[in-house]
Amino acid sequence: MPGYTYFFVDSVPKQCICPICKLPMQAPVVLTSCQHVFCDSCLRPRHRRGHSHNRASLDLDSSLMCPLDEQRVDSRNVKSSVELSNQIENCMVRCPQEPQGCRWVDIVRNVPSHLETCRYVAVLCPQNCGDMVCRAFLKEHVDHACSRRRRLCQFCRNSFSAEEYPKHEGTCPDEQVWCENKCGLRIPRRKLARHAEHDCVKREVGCSFCRKRFLFDTLQTHIQQCTLKGVTTPVSGQQSHSSNHQQHQQQQQPQYNTSTSTSNSSSNDAAILSAVGKTSSGTGTSPLAVTPESTLDKPDSGGVNPQFNSQRRQQPEASAEAPPPVPRRAASAECLDGGRVRGAPPIDCPLKWCGCQFKGDRASVDRHQCDPAASAHHVTLLAELARAQRRELDSLKRQLRHLPLVHSGRLVWRVDNYAEKLADSTPNRELEFCSVPFYTGRPGYRLQASAFLNGNGSGAGRYLSLYVKLLPGEFDPILDWPFVRPIRMRLLDQRDGSAGSRRHLEESFTPDPSWRHFKRPGRDASAAFGFGFPKFAAHELLRPEGGSDECCYLRDNVIFLEIEVLPDAAE
Incomplete structure (x- = not known):
């Protein structure tokens, strides 16, 4: 290799500079014949180029050419210069x-x-993800950025790689998910199908009378109003009023047919009157409920039977003793008021949130939703709501564009309502608060600061995390x-007094170009x-005024964060 490329604190003596690479010599060798000194790595390639037919080492070559005076030198006269x-x-x-920010100075x-321990040297990720990471941020990379890091599922407590975790995240059988029927319950995903089929109050079930399907929580209301309740019954061993009436007709029909017999006219008349009394007090619609005079006061019946009159006189008393049941239609008239159960509150249209004012019972709301005119009205309301939201969104965008932007590279960010925002940021709900964007100059880079008041990553729950x-x-x-410009982050001290008495909490870093x-x-x-920095400021430092006499980073429920982009060292 050529000479040293380090940053020397002092000027290097001229005799220590290699004539070939113009750098401080590394492993210097001296030619004893001419006393010229070179880097061993610089002299060796030149000698090999002069002997391209022989690729042996320098020690095996018989001679070489001095690069300065071009005199041939025996290779045995090349010595290492220890001094x-x-x-x-x-x-x-x-x-x-x-x-990159290292301040180490030594020989x-x-x-x-x-370099084996320097925090600013880029090293290969130990998880073999292929990334070269600055050693100072290696732990942060392994814990939060490495594509092969292990992530623990908070629901099933199983460990997955970062590549596998997104696939598991939406399919974990132990994750609590909302019921698809919108009943308001959260159930483990593995129990969701059973819940939707057997336990959900919003599941669809069929009416046992009319066979129509309704939501489970509205079925009882429908059963009270179902017009077929008194006609068809579920297979449960019970009988309706109509079936009881038909059974009664079948039991009494043989007696009615024998009422014309002359030999047993008295007993038949009594049976007929008894049947008339029962049927008339039952439903009032039976074929047996006829006027006794029109049926029995005929010449061939032998006149009016005295027993008939006595039965007629006793009939009101029997009715008084056993009051007739209220017919189904009359009962409905008493229980219902305007098509809904009396006392039940009216139900709003599901699209009330967009402006529909319709109210009524469940059946009328269902008919309202199926009405084409109502559907067209709903579409109109939704379209108007979408237009209003679009206008509001455009207005907010215009306001955002006209916000005064910082172009000096220094942003002072005021965070109001600190206590409330910290309370909203629970460990299971990491809220990120972002500052307005700012520029390092005009022209310049555009940056933005973001803060997790309750921390994230390794600082979750105990620190304020600050990023840019x-x-x-x-x-x-x-x-x-x-x-590549250095960045300084500060949590500003709000202590009363001069600026010199304040102690700001400060961290800085120089970006790694890789x-x-x-x-x-x-x-x-x-x-x-x-x-x-995920552990930028501990929560102990951010107590209300009075909690600490040493620093006042939090006052009036407000903190100030400063982000400053420093000039590049090269500038």
Whole structure:
């Protein structure tokens, strides 16, 4: 290899510079015949080019040509310069990763051992995902960004790779999902089919009288109104009023047919009157409920039977003792009021949210939804609502475009209602709060800060996580990529007094050009990758005023975050 490419703190002596590569020599060798010194790696290729027919090592070649005076030198006169090597290796140099932020300074001899532990050296991901990651952010990459990291399902507690987890995420049998019938319950996915078939109150079931299908929670209301309830009955061993009446007719019919017999006229008359009394008190519609005079006061019946009159006189008393059941039609007239069960609250049309004012019982609402005129009205209401939402969305976009943008590269972000937003950010519901976009200049890069007040990743539940991400900007085609400017993040101290007495909480980093976070962003701003600190500020530091006498980062339920893009070291 050629000479050292390190950043030397002091100027390197001229005798330590290789005449060929113009760099401080690495493994210097001296030609004893002419006392010229070169890097061993620089001299060897030149000698081999001069002897292309022989690819043996330098020690096996009989002679070589000095690059400076072009004199032939015996290869045995090429010696390592230990003194010069020690002089170069004791020179002070900076870390090769200084552009990435490393501040290490030491002698050349210690550089290899330092690079084995330097936090700013890009190393291969240990999960073999193929990414080269800065050692300082290797743990963060393995935990949150590596495509082969292990992720634990919070429902079934099984572990999956990051590539397999998205496939499992929507199919986990233990995940609590909403019932598809919209009954309001959340059930494990593996029990969803059984719930929908047997337990859901919104499942469809058939009426046992009319055989129509209704939602389970409306079936009882329908049964009370079903017009076929008194005609057809379920196969349960019970009989309706009509079936009882028909059975009664069949039992009494033989007695009615023998009523014309002259030998047993008295007993037959009594049986007929008894049948008349029962049937007339039952439904009032039986063929037996005829006027006794028109049937029995005929010449061939031998006149009016005295027993008949006594039966007629006793009939009202029997009716008083056993009041007749109320006919089905009369009962419906008493129980129903305007087509719905008396006392039941009216039901709104399901499209009330878009402006429909219709109300009624379940049956009338169902008919209303099937009515073509009502459907056309619903479409009109939905179209008007969509137009109103479009107008509101356009108005919000116009307001967003006219927001004053920062072009100085320094954003001070005021976060109001901190306590309420922190309470909304539960461990199972990570809320991301984003600042307004800002520019590093005109022209400049467009960035945006985002904060998780209850933390995310390794800081979930105990820290405030703060990130910054690149957004597509209007000047991107003329800017240099990738983005390499250092970024400083601060949680501002709101202590009363002079600025010098305040102690801001500060973190900074220099972007790694190999990371995709700092490549030119695509058109979709939502797909931008954020980069920052998941453990930026502990929750203990963000207590209301009075909780700590040392710092006042939270006052009046407000915190201030500062994001500043610093000038590039090259600038």
